[in-house]
Amino acid sequence: MQKKQLSFWQIWNMSFGFLGIQFGFALQNANTSRIFETLGADVEDIPILWIAAPVTGLIIQPIIGYMSDRTWTKLGRRKPYFLVGAILSSIALFIMPNSPSLWVAAGTLWLMDASINISMEPFRAFVGDNLPERQRTLGFAMQSFFIGIGAVAGSLLPYIFTNYIGLSNTAPEGIIPPSVKWSFYVGGIVFLLAVLWTVFSSKEYSPEELAAFEAAEKLDEAATDGRIEEANRKKSIKKQQVYGIGMIILGGIITYLIYSNNLTKELYILFVGLVIFGMLFLLAAILRNQQIKNGFTIIVTDLLNMPKTMKQLAWVQFFSWFALFSMWIYTTQAVTGHVFGETDTTTEAYNDAADWVTVMFTVYNGVAAAVAFLLPVLARRTSNKVTHLLALSFGGVGLISIYFLGDKVGLLLSMVGVGIAWASILSIPYAMLSGSLPASKMGYYMGVFNFFIVIPQIVAATILGFLVKELFNNEPVYALIVGGCAMILAGFLTLGVSTNRKININE
CATH class of the missing domain: 1.20.58 (Methane Monooxygenase Hydroxylase; Chain G, domain 1)
Structure with a gap:
């Protein structure tokens, strides 16, 4: 018994929820540092406030993956988690821009990131559950496409509200500007609606069907010498x-x-x-x-007994996500301070520069959406490893170039390279990984794989704050240079990843 090959539109429907997830995630990434700074956070304290996000992911994703492997309801296996996470995330998105103090904003970030993780983790396993192996690269590419589209819209909203709707992007000290508030409100609605689309338009295999798919693998496991x-x-x-x-x-x-x-x-x-x-x-x-x-x-x-491919990809993921987290934390401060020379959060010049960061994030996410379906084509002509090396190299150069740029157009060009890397990070490692995972443990192995997204973010949040304060004279742009070098290193580490299917589980 084999899984059916799904049509393009069936894969579209099962991936559509990522549009909403990334819409909320983009608002969080592009605006949280701005909210923290507006509420009185010092630049060297911002990484420690961000620590909620990776710590929450480290705890939540493996647990949700393990639970979703063992959940069967009338709604399905993974879909109950999509729905609960979406409802909680939407509530958090409404609360975040109305935070009356810094500690409330930090607590809301914790709630928001936990909720996003509840929705997001099962989506990776959803591809492994529903698609035959030959379609998984397309499935992850489709997720990358919706991640890019959702992030474009989410990142661009404050800019649109300011320049086309007429909402102010400034406010009295300690108050979040109206353009940011309404962006979060719209994000909460879009998040919920997009996930609901996937929940009600997609089907999941029954326990009996999945058991039939896994029968041959279980026979092999049973034959192992005791x-x-x-x-x-x-x-x-x-x-x-x-x-x-x-x-x-x-x-x-x-x-x-x-x-x-x-x-x-x-x-x-x-x-x-x-x-x-x-x-x-x-x-x-x-x-x-x-x-x-x-x-x-x-x-x-499972941290010790991971498949060989997963262990090797762990280092690739570590340096890739270290670089991304450095970008998410410090781009606003690097652009407003280093490029445009503004540090006063109450001035129009500072907020215009901060709005331009949302445009930059829009560009890299738009590029990611545009190239999402080109990467599998390049991978077929070369290999997944070469494709990922090239993409991460473009991203690393893009981050480093911010130090040397002094105008808005140049900053947008730097994000083109980051966008290519982002598209690859969201698809190629998962395509390389999926063949090495046992089908019966897809959910929690995807959760464990998230450790190598979360741990580098914790390292970045701790080490980069120290480096910026002690070595870089509170100049955040140098953190982006460190991130760019880490991303290029991740690309070269990809060349050492083994892609043969070897599953080694010793419980």
Whole structure:
């Protein structure tokens, strides 16, 4: 029994919800730093305020993936999570621009990012569930297309409201401008409607059908020699214990050095987090030694027992998303301060420059949508690895070039390279990964893969704040240069990724 090949419009419908998800995500990315700064945040504190987003993703996505693998309702398997996440995200989008204080805005970002993650994570597994392997590249490309379109509209809204509707882009100190507020209101409505379209226009395979698709793989798993499986399990537990102890020791030593040398407080998040991760590894090892298997042990253990392709792609994702997060955090400050020389958030010049950042983000997302279906063509003529290398190289050069530019048109050109990289980041790694994942664990493996999107964002939020303050003299544009170099490095690391199907799971 094989999955049916879906038509173009069926793939269109099942991907349409990403239009709304990215609409909200784009509003968050392009305007959150501006909202924080308007409510009184210092530039060196902005990364720590952003930390809510990646931390939330680190916790939420694996859990949602694990749960959605085991959920069956009249509405479907993944679709209940699409819907709940969309409702919560829409509420958060209405609250965010009305935050009366900085701490309320930071808390709302936490709620908003958690809700977006609830909707977004199952969409990746949705492709693996519904499409045969030969159509998955098209499925991920379709998602990239809607991500680009949604992000274009979301990023451009404040500019449109200011220049074509007539809403003001300035406000008294501590108040979010009307153009930004109405952009978030529209975003909340679009988010919900787009996800509802996918929920009611797409079908999911029944448990019986998916069981039939997976029957051959389960037979292969059942044929595994029990003694070898048990030996591998014990070896895996020992490895987990060693990793856990190592992370606790390393994190503890560096945390002490941070404390004793009175270094910037953001560094605590990274290295105290390493200690906590080590403790989780040890706890999972203890439970597995007692023959206890549950969602917690599976999620933690899969960090060690990932397919080879997934481990190699982890480094590609790490440096790619480190670069993206540096862009999302610091582009507004780099453009307003370095390019246009404005730092007063109450002036019209500052807000005009900040509005231009939304146009820049519109361009890179528009380019991503435009090239989404060209990347699979290039990959067929060369390879996924070469295609990703070229795309990330364009993106890295685009980020670095912002330092040397002094006009609006040049800034838009820099975003063309970023857009090409963004389209590839959203599709090529997933196309390379999907063939190495067991179908029965698609949801939580996609969730675990999100670790390598989230962890670099946590690293960026902690390390970049330190670098900008201590080494770059509070000049955020240098953070974009670091990000550009990281993106180029990610491209070259892609060349070492193995694309053969090898699944190794030792529970």
